[in-house]
Amino acid sequence: MKKKMFIALTLALLMTLAACAPAAPATPAAPAADAPAAGDAAAPAADGDMPELVIGLFQPATGANGAGGRQESLGTIFANYRQPTVEIGGVMHRVRIEQVDNQSSTTHGPAAAAELVARGVHIILGSYGSAVSIASSDVFADAGLTAIGVSCTNPNVTRGNDFYFRVCFLDPFQGQVLASLASNTLNADTAYVLTLLGDDYSQGLAHFFTEQFQSLGGTVIQENFPEGTSDFSGFMTNAMNAGAGVIFAPTSAEAAALIIDSAGVAGTDIPLLAGDTWDSPQVLDAAVRSGVSVMVTTFYQEGGAPEWDAAFKEWLNANPAQLANNGGSDVIAGFTAMGYDAYMVTLDIFQRAGVPYPFDQDAIRAATWETSFYGPVAGLIEFDEHGDARRDTAFVKTVNVEEGAWEFYAAQRL
Amino acid sequence: MKKLSVGNSISILVLIIFFVLTIVLEQFIAPTDRMNMLLVCLRQGSIFALLAVAMNLLNGFTGLFSLGHAGFMLIGATTYALFSMPLAERSIVFTWFSDSYVIRISFPEVLGNLLGGPGMIIGMLISIILAGLVTAAFAFLVGLPVLRMRSDYLAIATLGFAEIIRAIIMWQGLGPVTNAGNPLRSFTRTADLNVTIGGQTFGLITFTLAFLSAVCIFIIFLLVTSSYGRAFKAIREDEIAAEAMGINLFKHKQLSFCISSFFVGVGGALLAIFMGTVAPLQFRAAMTYEFLLIVVLGGIGSITGSIVGAMLFVFASMWWLRGLDSGTFLGLDRITIFGVNLGERVFVSGFRMVVFSVIIMCIVLFFRRGLCGDKELPYYVNKLRELIARKSKPKPEAGGADA
Amino acid sequence: MPDNVLRVDDLTMQFGGVVAANNVCLEVNKSEIVALIGPNGAGKTTAFNCITGVYEPTNGRVSLNGEVIAESFPQGKMKDLYKGENRGKYTQSVKLTPDRITYRGISRTFQNVRLFKALTVFENVMIAKHMRAKQNVFSATFRLNTKEEKRMREESMALLEEQKLDHLKDHIASSLPYGLQRRLEVARALATSPSLLLLDEPAAGMNPQETQEMAEFIHEIRDRYGLTILLIEHHMGLVMQISERIYVLDFGKMIAQGTPDEIRADQRVIDAYLGVAEDAAN
């Protein structure tokens, strides 16, 4: 009995293998026609004659950065919805998006990246979360694929890797903006910095913030919390005991909600400051609930491109699943906008490279270096010698507790 | 030398074919091929196999229910990364500890400069072995208090030690040594394992990782079939009787613990090569549980089982069942039941792991002996031959599989 | 005192407030077969466990061939709890683990057979050979000990042949019938090359014919391996037939000792057994 069940199980697994891995030729000749069963997520088979440009969306859907990853993906998917085709070298191409969940994990990330590469994508977008991007960058480089980081702000993503680019600003810049905000605008002498132990993003941004804040004459007290911490009340007490004028907490949005809640309970009036990751409906909710003053830097401030905002919201609200991925509200996060721009800049790159399907990866990379594209939402994108976008503006926004909404505070330039 | 039995020689043949295949396949499959997942899974699968076998040595063969796997893997991976990272990369990796990093030697780099390509490989090997040794040394210290405890307390104490190890490695005060939990990267990469002859590069990544794992597994196999292996099994079967037969419990437990940890360290180092990044945050208890479930899947006390279990685990979770997450699975996603489209609503992120854990629960509950029980490959080869022999006879027996 | 293979002095074992063995003294001379009898719960197995190092006695001394292998006195909490005699007589603390004691030459079987159940008959014996093999992990793993391994195999095979278990060598131990399991346990104990063998109820659960075989078997192994044997047994027939001397325990105390004939006639022994007639009838 048992043996038979076991054999059945094994057979089922083998059949799965067969289904997922059709005898694919080394070079896929007619992409749309024999696209693997596990693949065509978005496109209808109707216009099957058109060659395909496949964009690999390397984003977390689960794990610590799951929420952010989903929001960022929404921007790209929306862009694909708005502009599903592109003309490259005189040939119309259908653009298809391939998604893989990297689980916010540096362990599972590379395998997920390899999976994406093996699905025959032509360019990679992502990932939300610098650590996973760094961990997986070699996989893309080894495959000779260009990757464009959308919101991974850690400098090490592109450093020493000619295949990785990014469209967002970097942590040194963000840290400077936040530090001068803390010092000059909020007049804080002491900053309490709370970071997640062992997290590249958290440690990096804190590092740049500290550097700048100290050079402005302030004192920094930094503490780390281990992952999975639920109880932040002790840390909030610490901040108050330390006499901090500002709490800087560059963490994931998940931790942010708990930190804000603890701050609210502790009854502190110290403003909380954070980077791009806090630009999330979760943070907004928590801040409104607990009445704490929260300020964040972001890539894009809602209202910057009103007509795009409206179109996106309409699209978002049309599908409850999409709305759920945005955290249940139609507030636009900065990285959603970046996801949109990254898609658009990708099409621009392929157009400038000018080689139609099956594309020339070297030409694509060359074209990427020469990008000068005005992103429809977040502005001009040009890459410097590291492959980082030259960005000189960060938006600062704050939570308006009464109205329960983000409020534009300032556009910081350096 | 004794003459090899047919079962053994066929098993060896199977292994040789496997290794030749890894080499041949890698030359023909480009990273952008769909089938490249086969190679990626083989790489990760071999490393997982080693890690599972090492755990089996402890949990299955010696009967010590230890849950410190993730912690020891972390030590191995960290040690490897620290001793193989090129010096030039360190100031970038240790950014937050601006140039105050302590370990300033990279074996692959030193030997690579001295001897060229082969030197680099030797350097990597040295780092790998060092990773194993450091892990074993830590295991020795952990073993001192822990191995005197009763079975379930041992489990929880080793689990605790894994967390303590992680906390220490992530301690800010040790930052200049360990980078305080910030991911280590830019050490040797898998591509370094490729060999270039006359401008032509031969992909050997899969082969090298599989081969190194296989060598380690083979050593463990030799160990468990040796006199010491029998002593370990005696301890598993009955501690009091084992002691009465003159087996020093503590010494043998400590031996098994350290040897197992040595290979866990080596496995951690290989995993570091495979992943390219060592992030201590990932080495949590959940990781230990995964390996435990692999061992159970394959059969506690079977090396073959652990290998098969690891391969199945990796292939299924990384490849075959991924469709369950992304909304396309065997065409089932087009089915709509009660107005719910399976593809849109059921096959979403996380479903794969649910299916997976249900399968594992079924094995734990209904196939307690796992896939292979405590039998090894030659046994199955012999069984298969018997079966074929019976089939080829003029009057085949019906229902022979139930024998 | 070269004749004294085993000597137990004033052995007292107390679990919390319960005195399981009280002031037990016994001697076993070279090549003797000595029986330790007594009603259930008299402390026989406790005495065995103290001799083989499983328990640390509360007070008293055990020596093998004139060498102390266990000595203890009430310590810690026991200082207050101790109910036995000879307080202060023993002052040193010698505590050898069971494996060290086995190494010195005491081997044992267990009341309820403790074989390595999932292993084969051959492996069971080979495990007992492990202790005295000249090898280390390294040489064993990398097969640098082929000579030693070969010797172990041959000796184990020889032992199995002598015990007429050789045809069962690849059977799983737990699949053997009970009588053979007992015999295998003895074979395994012999494989450690002991000078003193402790048998804990070797004939338990056997029918009269098997018991008779066991009696002959014990004699045979004593002569063949030059052993000294101490056994616990309830089968009075067996005890009277094979033992040269008998010690009788009751409620942890030694109540009588002597030759089988003396014990048969001893009123205290008869009294002690009256309450457990069914045991004696076996």
Add this chain to the structure above:
Amino acid sequence: MGAYDLFRLFFPYILSGISIGGQYALIAIGYSMVYSILRLINFAHGDVFMVGGLFMVFAAATFPLWVAIPLVVFLIVLLGFTIERVAYKPLRTAPRMSVMISAIGVSYLLQNLALYFTGGLNRMYPAFPWISDTISVFGVSTRRVTVITPFLVVALVFALVWLINNTKVGIAMRAAAKDFDTAQLMGIKINSVISTTFIIGSFLAAIGSILFFTNFPAVFPAAGAMPGLKAFVAAVFGGIGSIPGAVIGGLLIGIVETVIRGADITLGPTGLGLFNRSLDIAAFSDAFTFVLLVIVLVFRPTGLFGDKPTDKV
């Protein structure tokens, strides 16, 4: 520094330590009871606690609170009962390791199910009127639940101890804990005793989850893992099988953990000034629990109030 200042410095930590410790205690009792009868570390217990949080998130969205709370408690009790019946009962005669593996398997399954149903995202726990309110205790601002927890825990523990000492099922439980096989021979329906144990344990975990998540309102798949492990350590520390032991262990771990979290500030340059630079001790708050565990297991394996187990040879 005067006594008042010291009080001002440490009181907030101790207050939240008592609260979180009380919540650990409620989970620890479940571990302790199950272990004392089945000798099983029920690794899934922490995840049952997490699922309790998740159920509440979904229940509170659909039902009014007076329906949602009893409903969730009932569902969690049902879950605990089902887990025992499905995953542990069939393995009653199997080696202990198999049962423990089964427990780990259940934990893995529950976490993956939670991952699936939440999409791997944090879910915010609903705020309850009154107990979620912020109040001020000796000048320290906190939630009312912090103050309620210790009292509630003491009340529940008294009820439980009464139950165990005075009811038939309680006596059966104690008998089973003392000697499983003999209890069975004496005609005790061992399966119903075990089920009752799981029901009580799950009930307390459900209450614990309400208190815990009201205080720290984010539910995520791994939310139960760490509190679960800590609660188990608390049970070991107090002596497995001892209910007062579990409570004292839980409180101690809770207090020490929060005090350690604040040690860098309270003892460091901005506090008492015992050392002049940050030692990053706060990061050790979780690891410390395990250090405590190892110390207890080495020096007093039976915990504070535990009985010594005897192995028969």
